[in-house]
Amino acid sequence: MKKVLITGAAGFLGSHLCDRFIKEGYFVIGMDNYITGDKKNLKHLENHSSFKFIEHDVTEFVKIEGKLDYILHFASPASPIDYLKIPIQTLKVGSLGTHNLLGLAKAKKARILIASTSEVYGNPLVHPQTEDYYGNVNTIGPRGVYDEAKRFQESITMAYHRFHGVETRIVRIFNTYGPRMRLNDGRVIPAFMGQALRGEDLTVFGDGTQTRSFCYVDDEVEGIYRLLLSDYVYPVNIGNPNEITIKDFAEEIIKLTGTKQKVIYKDLPVNDPLQRQPDISLAKKLLNWEPKVERAEGMKVTFNYFKSLDKNELYKSEHKDFLKYNK
Numbered sequence: 321m322k323k324v325l326i327t328g329a330a331g332f333l334g335s336h337l338c339d340r341f342i343k344e345g346y347f348v349i350g351m352d353n354y355i356t357g358d359k360k361n362l363k364h365l366e367n368h369s370s371f372k373f374i375e376h377d378v379t380e381f382v383k384i385e386g387k388l389d390y391i392l393h394f395a396s397p398a399s400p401i402d403y404l405k406i407p408i409q410t411l412k413v414g415s416l417g418t419h420n421l422l423g424l425a426k427a428k429k430a431r432i433l434i435a436s437t438s439e440v441y442g443n444p445l446v447h448p449q450t451e452d453y454y455g456n457v458n459t460i461g462p463r464g465v466y467d468e469a470k471r472f473q474e475s476i477t478m479a480y481h482r483f484h485g486v487e488t489r490i491v492r493i494f495n496t497y498g499p500r501m502r503l504n505d506g507r508v509i510p511a512f513m514g515q516a517l518r519g520e521d522l523t524v525f526g527d528g529t530q531t532r533s534f535c536y537v538d539d540e541v542e543g544i545y546r547l548l549l550s551d552y553v554y555p556v557n558i559g560n561p562n563e564i565t566i567k568d569f570a571e572e573i574i575k576l577t578g579t580k581q582k583v584i585y586k587d588l589p590v591n592d593p594l595q596r597q598p599d600i601s602l603a604k605k606l607l608n609w610e611p612k613v614e615r616a617e618g619m620k621v622t623f624n625y626f627k628s629l630d631k632n633e634l635y636k637s638e639h640k641d642f643l644k645y646n647k
């Protein structure tokens with residue numbers, strides 16, 4: 321039985337990856353320190369014979385007994401509100417955490433896949449974003465802690481590949497959504513859906529002409545799975561090229577949720593990218609992959625998930641905190 325370590329296992333993407341690898345017949349070791357992860361995302365795997373959980377912060381030395389075939393490094397805060405509230409941890413997990421996991425991969429002769437991000441492109445001057453674009457990042461802005469940690473992560477990963485011969489893979493993940501996102505993490509989908517459920521107006525930041533391209537989690541996981549098993553070492557964009565302005569997206573959510581509330585406008589967060597759309601030609605060619613789930617369908621599933629959550633979760637204050645920070 322192949323053994324895979326997944327860091328950030330209690331997070332949104334990490335927990336879906338645990339499910340996928342178990343389904344494919346792997347033994348999964350999930351690791352998380354719960355700084356932004358949530359125990360309920362792994363509850364269903366608690367007594368699974370192919371799953372073991374280790375509570376650990378990967379910025380400290382990572383020790384795993386026995387053999388290890390694959391590592392997927394998905395531990396990281398991943399929402400703009402996290403970068404404001406836990407900036408140092410965000411920097412550390414992308415840099416020191418990645419260093420530890422590359423060291424583990426080298427010691428175990430394991431293949432490692434690193435979760436990078438469309439944020440390496442910053443506020444992109446090339447549209448749509450191709451993997452050969454170097455990006456436009458403000459190193460000292462509020463998002464710099466995430467963006468630069470991820471850029472460093474890509475560099476150290478390539479260095480371990482070139483210098484130590486470690487088998488590495490780098491996925492650049494674009495906005496992804498689905499069940500198990502944190503309802504109050506401040507990101508636009510949980511934010512709008514939470515507001516609709518609480519009967520509040522939807523807060524569009526800026527004039528709402530900035531764009532994003534949202535990928536359903538099952539599609540994202542499929543792309544990541546294929547990339548891990550491929551033999552390509554350079555970064556690959558995995559995301560959905562279906563681009564929409566945030567203003568139009570708010571209108572879509574109003575229709576979907578049937579809320580009677582309206583859109584209100586707030587300041588655009590500092591360095592909020594004005595456009596984002598993945599060019600996925602490379603993934604199509606290399607992995608024969610492209611997203612399959614339409615936004616309308618994925619959003620419905622996601623909204624049903626948020627509706628099913630304990631009502632207390634609806635009133636946690638993180639999103640309000642973001643509005644407070646974002647002045």
Ligand code: UDP
Nearest residue numbers: 400506507508509511523524525530566592
């Ligand atoms: N956004 C918004 N209202 C909110 C939360 C986010 O208009 O309540 C905007 C945000 O400014 C950005 C886009 O939605 O332009 C996507 O934001 P998110 O935090 O989901 O992810 P990002 O792609 O910026 O990392």
